[in-house]
Amino acid sequence: MSNVDVVVTGLGATTPLGGDVASTWDAMLAGRSGVGHLTQEWAQQLTVRIGAQLKVDPSEVIERVRMRRLDRSEAIALIAAKQAWADSGLAEADLDKERLAVSFGSGIGGATTLLDQDDLLEASGQRKVSPHTVPMLMPNGPAAWVGIELQARAGVHAMASACATGAEAMSLGLDIIRSGRADVVVAGGTEAVMHPLPYAGFANMRAMSTRNDEPEKASRPWDKGRDGFVFGEGAGAIVLERADHAKARGARVYARLAGAGITSDGFDIVQPDPECKGGIRAMTKAIRDAGLTGADIAHVNAHATSTPAGDMGEIIGIKAAIGTHPVITSTKSMSGHLLGAAGALESIATILAIRDSVVPPTINLDDPDDKLDLDVAAHKARQLHIPAAMNNSFGFGGHNVALVFTRV
Amino acid sequence: MATRAEILAGLAEILEEVAGVNPDDVSEEKSFTDDLDVDSLSMVEVVVAAEEKFGVKIPDNEVQNLKTVGDAVSYIEANH
Numbered sequence: 001m002s003n004v005d006v007v008v009t010g011l012g013a014t015t016p017l018g019g020d021v022a023s024t025w026d027a028m029l030a031g032r033s034g035v036g037h038l039t040q041e042w043a044q045q046l047t048v049r050i051g052a053q054l055k056v057d058p059s060e061v062i063e064r065v066r067m068r069r070l071d072r073s074e075a076i077a078l079i080a081a082k083q084a085w086a087d088s089g090l091a092e093a094d095l096d097k098e099r100l101a102v103s104f105g106s107g108i109g110g111a112t113t114l115l116d117q118d119d120l121l122e123a124s125g126q127r128k129v130s131p132h133t134v135p136m137l138m139p140n141g142p143a144a145w146v147g148i149e150l151q152a153r154a155g156v157h158a159m160a161s162a163c164a165t166g167a168e169a170m171s172l173g174l175d176i177i178r179s180g181r182a183d184v185v186v187a188g189g190t191e192a193v194m195h196p197l198p199y200a201g202f203a204n205m206r207a208m209s210t211r212n213d214e215p216e217k218a219s220r221p222w223d224k225g226r227d228g229f230v231f232g233e234g235a236g237a238i239v240l241e242r243a244d245h246a247k248a249r250g251a252r253v254y255a256r257l258a259g260a261g262i263t264s265d266g267f268d269i270v271q272p273d274p275e276c277k278g279g280i281r282a283m284t285k286a287i288r289d290a291g292l293t294g295a296d297i298a299h300v301n302a303h304a305t306s307t308p309a310g311d312m313g314e315i316i317g318i319k320a321a322i323g324t325h326p327v328i329t330s331t332k333s334m335s336g337h338l339l340g341a342a343g344a345l346e347s348i349a350t351i352l353a354i355r356d357s358v359v360p361p362t363i364n365l366d367d368p369d370d371k372l373d374l375d376v377a378a379h380k381a382r383q384l385h386i387p388a389a390m391n392n393s394f395g396f397g398g399h400n401v402a403l404v405f406t407r408v
Numbered sequence: 409m410a411t412r413a414e415i416l417a418g419l420a421e422i423l424e425e426v427a428g429v430n431p432d433d434v435s436e437e438k439s440f441t442d443d444l445d446v447d448s449l450s451m452v453e454v455v456v457a458a459e460e461k462f463g464v465k466i467p468d469n470e471v472q473n474l475k476t477v478g479d480a481v482s483y484i485e486a487n488h
Contacts, residue, residue: 131450
């Protein structure tokens with residue numbers, strides 16, 4: 001437990017449910033799905049032809065010439081970060097930019113740029129490859145662009161921990177402020193790799209749902225009929241700020257990022273530990289870091305991606321680390337799985353759940369797994385006073401990140 | 409053979425596409441970097457697009473001599 005309080009003062013997102021936080025949150029509370037058919041030519045020959053694509057294309061927000069220099073994952077990171085920045089009111093606050101850092105990651109990075117430019121190289125030779133290729137595909141590109149946009153000068157960090165990336169970005173942001181290296185950190189995750197190659201790769205792992213005829217029903221965490229995750233794209237950003245700094249400028253505060261726990265499984269490159277041992281340790285660390293006990297956690301926004309193997313291990317973990325009392329949900333049932341952005345979007349959902357005293361629903365939980373013995377906000381949003389809540393994220397490679405947010 | 413005016417118009421089109429330069433701002437005396445704000449990476453794109461459009465080779469060691477739009481027009485006029 002640290003004696004430096006860190007609070008959330010800004011939120012931004014562009015997701016399959018909406019082009020900003022308000023529309024995304026409205027869609028979640030209404031139980032709407034962001035999953036649909038893929039109409040792209042390339043998708044028609046694949047075994048998986050559904051996905052959760054952005055509701056608002058970045059080209060509608062960022063001007064054409066700028067888009068030429070940005071990978072899609074960079075463009076949406078910028079959109080989310082700028083929203084969060086505007087939301088925080090820091091633009092008018094005369095912040096010392098040497099006290100502003102960025103912590104922004106991606107699970108896969110600029111793979112679309114890499115693949116498209118390789119097509120050009122193969123077809124037409126070196127001369128046709130864009131001179132913007134390297135800054136577009138480098139995995140630190142999204143963080144770097146956000147840093148340039150906001151003139152952050154306390155360090156720009158880009159982590160990669162697969163589907164735990166967005167949450168790890170929050171955890172690093174918390175560390176940076178606690179250590180005194182910055183007063184404000186813009187933290188987030190981004191992912192945009194709607195391309196046949198990652199689709200083929202995930203599909204051949206048998207990790208994705210093939211419910212091609214009913215896309216809106218494909219993401220169904222904890223349901224007996226779940227058959228894999230739904231590939232999604234999007235970005236989420238959160239402004240983290242030292243509490244006294246936020247207070248001094250009279251900022252609106254959403255919640256407190258009270259604790260984080262990171263562990264690794266040391267077990268398998270893709271399979272989660274079936275007993276969720278690493279997840280349990282992450283959740284336990286996060287609760288302790290927040291100075292709380294399991295009894296304090298009223299709600300968990302679970303990682304639950306709708307895969308047969310992953311969903312139930314986390315249930316074991318939540319019971320072991322927290323108990324049987326929290327009301328849990330998986331917003332991936334609506335947003336799909338945003339991979340490196342998942343932890344960022346789901347942190348936002350957790351924060352807004354605390355603010356609005358409501359747990360967003362898990363849709364499609366029509367026939368719960370026999371081993372599901374926790375209280376899920378199935379089908380409909382549930383009113384709940386939430387003093388403290390947890391967001392879990394787990395990633396390929398055995399990355400486990402748990403975050404605890406509390407009400408202020 | 410394209411006239412100077414045609415080459416200028418073609419370059420203006422490329423500059424708009426690649427760097428977002430307003431075609432009305434493009435004239436022969438303008439410097440790519442100082443007046444039209446074309447950075448080094450975008451200049452590479454302009455050169456590649458111009459080579460294609462005008463069927464001309466612009467070697468890298470020539471590019472540094474093309475300071476103004478007029479320099480580029482003259483080079484293309486003499487070599488295409």
